[in-house]
Amino acid sequence: MLIIDGLQYPPLERTPFENMRKGGVNAVHITIAYWETTQETLHNIALWQRFTRDNADLCYLIKNNADLEKIGVDHRVGIIFGFQNCSPISDNVGFVEIFHDLGVRFMQLTYNNQTRLASGTYEAFDTGLTRFGKTVVKEMNRVGMVVDMSHSGERSTLEAIEFSDRPITVSHANPKFYHDGLRNQSLAVIKALGQTGGMLGFSLYPLHLKDNSNAKLDEFCTMIAKTAEIMGVDNIGIGTDLCVGQPSSILEWMRNGRWSTQKDFGESTSKSMAWPAQPDWFTCAADFSNIAKGLTVVGFNTADIEKIMGGNWQRFFHASFGPAA
Amino acid sequence: MLIIDGLQYPPLERTPFENMRKGGVNAVHITIAYWETTQETLHNIALWQRFTRDNADLCYLIKNNADLEKIGVDHRVGIIFGFQNCSPISDNVGFVEIFHDLGVRFMQLTYNNQTRLASGTYEAFDTGLTRFGKTVVKEMNRVGMVVDMSHSGERSTLEAIEFSDRPITVSHANPKFYHDGLRNQSLAVIKALGQTGGMLGFSLYPLHLKDNSNAKLDEFCTMIAKTAEIMGVDNIGIGTDLCVGQPSSILEWMRNGRWSTQKDFGESTSKSMAWPAQPDWFTCAADFSNIAKGLTVVGFNTADIEKIMGGNWQRFFHASFGPAA
Numbered sequence: 001m002l003i004i005d006g007l008q009y010p011p012l013e014r015t016p017f018e019n020m021r022k023g024g025v026n027a028v029h030i031t032i033a034y035w036e037t038t039q040e041t042l043h044n045i046a047l048w049q050r051f052t053r054d055n056a057d058l059c060y061l062i063k064n065n066a067d068l069e070k071i072g073v074d075h076r077v078g079i080i081f082g083f084q085n086c087s088p089i090s091d092n093v094g095f096v097e098i099f100h101d102l103g104v105r106f107m108q109l110t111y112n113n114q115t116r117l118a119s120g121t122y123e124a125f126d127t128g129l130t131r132f133g134k135t136v137v138k139e140m141n142r143v144g145m146v147v148d149m150s151h152s153g154e155r156s157t158l159e160a161i162e163f164s165d166r167p168i169t170v171s172h173a174n175p176k177f178y179h180d181g182l183r184n185q186s187l188a189v190i191k192a193l194g195q196t197g198g199m200l201g202f203s204l205y206p207l208h209l210k211d212n213s214n215a216k217l218d219e220f221c222t223m224i225a226k227t228a229e230i231m232g233v234d235n236i237g238i239g240t241d242l243c244v245g246q247p248s249s250i251l252e253w254m255r256n257g258r259w260s261t262q263k264d265f266g267e268s269t270s271k272s273m274a275w276p277a278q279p280d281w282f283t284c285a286a287d288f289s290n291i292a293k294g295l296t297v298v299g300f301n302t303a304d305i306e307k308i309m310g311g312n313w314q315r316f317f318h319a320s321f322g323p324a325a
Numbered sequence: 326m327l328i329i330d331g332l333q334y335p336p337l338e339r340t341p342f343e344n345m346r347k348g349g350v351n352a353v354h355i356t357i358a359y360w361e362t363t364q365e366t367l368h369n370i371a372l373w374q375r376f377t378r379d380n381a382d383l384c385y386l387i388k389n390n391a392d393l394e395k396i397g398v399d400h401r402v403g404i405i406f407g408f409q410n411c412s413p414i415s416d417n418v419g420f421v422e423i424f425h426d427l428g429v430r431f432m433q434l435t436y437n438n439q440t441r442l443a444s445g446t447y448e449a450f451d452t453g454l455t456r457f458g459k460t461v462v463k464e465m466n467r468v469g470m471v472v473d474m475s476h477s478g479e480r481s482t483l484e485a486i487e488f489s490d491r492p493i494t495v496s497h498a499n500p501k502f503y504h505d506g507l508r509n510q511s512l513a514v515i516k517a518l519g520q521t522g523g524m525l526g527f528s529l530y531p532l533h534l535k536d537n538s539n540a541k542l543d544e545f546c547t548m549i550a551k552t553a554e555i556m557g558v559d560n561i562g563i564g565t566d567l568c569v570g571q572p573s574s575i576l577e578w579m580r581n582g583r584w585s586t587q588k589d590f591g592e593s594t595s596k597s598m599a600w601p602a603q604p605d606w607f608t609c610a611a612d613f614s615n616i617a618k619g620l621t622v623v624g625f626n627t628a629d630i631e632k633i634m635g636g637n638w639q640r641f642f643h644a645s646f647g648p649a650a
Contacts, residue, residue: 091584113441127439133439
């Protein structure tokens with residue numbers, strides 16, 4: 001069975017990839033920028049290129065569509081670059097193609113805050129897609145970079161789904177009916193995603209889970225079953241949002257960037273800058289098999305489990321990463 | 326009589342400053358960035374520093390509050406740096422103080438389009454001040470950088486007026502009751518500006534004028550008289566928005582930056598990238614005396630004309646450029 005993780009933010013070291021290999025993960029979309037400028041993002045790409053070269057026994061970069069064919073051929077982890085914000089493109093629509101040429105295949109239009117493109121989920125008001133936002137979505141459609149609205153406001157997300165000529169994704173979030181977190185998604189969004197061939201990746205980040213670190217596997221899998229009824233079983237996958245191994249300074253960076261003069265604790269109700277503990281049935285990517293088992297328990301058949309664990313992402317990648325037809 | 330121009334975008338050459346000297350202009354707020362990145366803005370500052378050093382017979386930089394005392398002492402033009410967009414600060418609230426240290430005293434939160442801070446006047450929807458926008462306004466208040474909302478949406482402008490602890494400006498625009506242009510300002514905005522000690526700079530840019538290039542001096546001055554009744558005579562000045570001598574490539578840059586894939590013609594109804602001709606009574610900064618004469622004709626007394634031509638800006642600069650009390 002192919003296993004693909006729709007989003008992780010691993011530190012630049014072997015451990016997370018060794019865990020992925022243990023867990024049978026064949027490919028992963030990793031985040032390489034939040035608030036990074038263009039220059040800083042190029043630096044991060046250079047670091048990841050060197051890392052994959054130096055650790056070619058464990059992983060490889062998926063830089064073009066031909067590389068997609070390698071997924072699952074051996075037990076190495078295929079890495080796909082993505083941005084959780086539009087900071088890397090600055091105000092330059094031409095940078096979409098430049099980053100696509102460098103292997104970037106996902107870009108969120110926002111990360112919690114308002115951007116030039118759209119509204120983040122933490123803002124009081126939601127513009128929807130801005131003028132520049134529409135231009136950028138068109139350009140992403142043209143070159144084959146997936147619009148990811150995981151951290152966007154509802155209106156912006158619905159507009160992106162409607163405006164984009166190609167299916168989009170919410171790569172790491174859960175439905176609000178399961179847990180009413182700020183980052184989780186409304187029924188309207190998941191229905192619209194499903195109706196347009198988009199993808200929802202279920203998140204294992206504790207703040208997106210019912211009961212957070214004490215979340216139950218069966219409730220998580222029941223939520224997946226309910227979502228499959230709403231969206232269809234072809235439009236869902238896993239997007240763990242795993243950050244295991246990152247220091248708390250990185251959490252502070254994600255939550256505050258350089259835009260804050262006071263510490264912003266995001267969704268953390270304890271107002272803590274410590275990473276929340278993962279639930280015991282999914283402590284790291286080595287535990288992927290627990291999810292597959294949980295899906296069996298709630299009644300999914302093998303074919304559907306294969307879709308959810310990786311098959312749907314694989315199909316979506318093939319349809320999304322090349323230039324528009 | 327002191328003459329201060331609340332906004333110009335002169336090319337980096339002697340001619341516009343020679344015209345200012347001919348017109349009796351003692352100080353001018355000049356634009357040094359629209360879509361420029363931090364690095365590009367530093368480059369522009371370096372160019373302007375060299376220019377003022379090389380042309381010290383004609384102009385000087387106003388870099389600190391002590392320099393404000395030089396205004397009007399001789400016939401040179403005091404130059405004050407400003408941004409018409411927030412691109413230079415990128416996503417870094419700390420860059421507000423850095424640019425203030427380098428002499429920047431005005432920053433628009435937006436230039437027509439949505440930014441991370443607020444909404445531009447060309448957007449379909451207006452967020453008002455965003456989360457980062459509020460943080461930046463607080464920081465501008467703290468260090469003494471004036472919030473300029475000339476190219477912002479109405480809601481964003483009203484929120485900035487209300488949220489800012491210090492008076493703000495619309496440095497170059499006219500009231501909509503005179504000419505219903507996209508960039509001109511509603512009654513609500515000019516009233517709120519007046520009530521909070523803010524400043525409106527009347528624009529001579531043809532697209533902001535009734536009948537554009539064929540605008541009449543008496544109608545322009547009548548508009549000033551009506552605005553004085555609404556806002557008070559202490560809260561108005563001139564902000565010519567003169568760009569005379571800039572090539573059309575610069576107009577294209579202002580209108581399109583790097584965010585557009587098709588040419589955007591801004592407010593130009595002729596869909597032209599040529600600069601609109603200035604009215605014959607204000608072809609360049611050498612014609613400032615015509616405005617003072619026009620103000621006399623519509624009935625202003627000498628004391629009020631002195632306020633409008635420069636006295637109000639001078640008072641506003643003194644109150645605004647230093648750190649918060």
